[in-house]
Amino acid sequence: MTNKQNPLNKKAHPGGTPAYAPTAKEREIVEKAAGFGLPHDKICQLIVSERTGKPIEAKTLRAVFHDAAMADWQARRKERATR
Numbered sequence: 649m650t651n652k653q654n655p656l657n658k659k660a661h662p663g664g665t666p667a668y669a670p671t672a673k674e675r676e677i678v679e680k681a682a683g684f685g686l687p688h689d690k691i692c693q694l695i696v697s698e699r700t701g702k703p704i705e706a707k708t709l710r711a712v713f714h715d716a717a718m719a720d721w722q723a724r725r726k727e728r729a730t731r
Contacts, residue, residue, distance in 0.1 A: 670695070688710070695709070
């Protein structure tokens with residue numbers, strides 16, 4: 649008996665947790681919250697994962713929503729820190 653996995657099963661079900669896929673509404677919420685200058689931990693509380701029913705983590709926020717809105721928020725944060 650071998651422990652090799654059937655290649656067909658490996659393709660059909662790779663295992664692990666499925667990647668978080670944000671909706672257009674969630675993207676809009678994050679863009680607006682970042683525009684208001686809310687910190688990441690507060691923005692995370694606004695986005696609840698449908699799969700778990702819990703707010704997303706900060707690392708998920710940075711990985712999934714790392715676009716112009718988040719970059720703009722970070723630039724404004726640095727600007728305020730240098731004043």
